[in-house]
Amino acid sequence: GCAFLDGAFCAIEDAKISVLDWGFLRSDATYDVVHVWKGRFFRLDRHLDRFFASVDKLRMACPYDRDEVAAILAECVRRADLEDAYVEMIMTRGVSPTFSRDPRDAINRFIAFVIPFGWILRPEERDAGLSVAIAETQRISPLSVDPTVKNYHWLDLVRGMFEAYERGARTVVLPDGAGNITEGPGFNLFVVKDGRVATPDSGVLHGITRLSALDLLAEAGIEAVARPVSLAETRAADELFATSTAGGIMPVTSLDGAKVGDGRPGPITSKLIEAYWAAHT
Numbered sequence: 001g002c003a004f005l006d007g008a009f010c011a012i013e014d015a016k017i018s019v020l021d022w023g024f025l026r027s028d029a030t031y032d033v034v035h036v037w038k039g040r041f042f043r044l045d046r047h048l049d050r051f052f053a054s055v056d057k058l059r060m061a062c063p064y065d066r067d068e069v070a071a072i073l074a075e076c077v078r079r080a081d082l083e084d085a086y087v088e089m090i091m092t093r094g095v096s097p098t099f100s101r102d103p104r105d106a107i108n109r110f111i112a113f114v115i116p117f118g119w120i121l122r123p124e125e126r127d128a129g130l131s132v133a134i135a136e137t138q139r140i141s142p143l144s145v146d147p148t149v150k151n152y153h154w155l156d157l158v159r160g161m162f163e164a165y166e167r168g169a170r171t172v173v174l175p176d177g178a179g180n181i182t183e184g185p186g187f188n189l190f191v192v193k194d195g196r197v198a199t200p201d202s203g204v205l206h207g208i209t210r211l212s213a214l215d216l217l218a219e220a221g222i223e224a225v226a227r228p229v230s231l232a233e234t235r236a237a238d239e240l241f242a243t244s245t246a247g248g249i250m251p252v253t254s255l256d257g258a259k260v261g262d263g264r265p266g267p268i269t270s271k272l273i274e275a276y277w278a279a280h281t
């Protein structure tokens with residue numbers, strides 16, 4: 001791996017920040033993850049758009065412009081010497097030199113790093129699919145933390161993951177307080193019923209892979225909409241799939257211990273997986 005920190009490239013083991021950084025102390029940070037597949041970035045523009053929009057929403061200032069960030073990421077990938085890579089860019093509030101409690105006093109920090117790809121579901125596991133539990137733990141309200149700012153507010157997601165492990169599932173999806181599903185630890189969820197596709201529209205990160213899936217479904221002439229998706233319709237779905245940079249389109253074949261459809265990736269999911277990876281070549 002390779003990192004870029006405080007203006008210089010370094011080995012990933014040497015990338016260390018102060019314990020006084022507000023990113024660490026207060027989760028006051030935003031980040032984005034883009035992947036490199038066979039030596040090429042996938043949808044870097046969309047990730048940079050989202051990253052810079054998040055930085056603005058948090059009233060931070062990135063010391064580098066868009067082209068400079070793109071160049072730093074490319075250099076990190078070159079130095080890491082990886083064909084398939086997980087690339088993360090981060091802005092933290094940084095450290096306040098006067099130890100003040102005013103976020104405006106902190107000096108914002110940009111960090112990037114590149115490590116081997118960390119799949120949520122490996123390609124060779126795709127046929128078996130994911131087993132998912134719907135947690136009791138609710139996703140934090142979008143009125144508290146703006147989910148469109150990609151953030152490290154993961155205490156609810158991690159609590160949900162432990163619920164899932166206790167119930168024998170591989171991963172989790174959190175509900176909101178109104179009987180709808182939201183998202184999981186690092187992925188968005190889609191529901192297929194009678195050939196129609198839906199994905200939650202609020203309380204979720206607007207995933208780049210979610211957007212790719214919506215585009216590819218539209219191109220294939222399949223109705224796909226972002227709208228509230230209830231727990232009941234999730235349980236009654238013909239097919240479920242998850243979307244993430246860290247895995248692409250991933251079939252969900254079991255929900256709370258029950259098979260989704262016949263327990264194998266469904267036709268719309270399979271078609272979408274093919275179209276998604278074809279777009280990578």
Ligand code: PDD
Pocket residue numbers: 033183184185186187188204205206207208209210243244245246
């Ligand atoms: N996570 N929802 C959450 C909470 C996420 O953290 C992510 C991505 C997604 C999917 O977004 P995208 O399609 O843009 O990757 C949804 C990244 C991969 C991570 O934290 O590793």
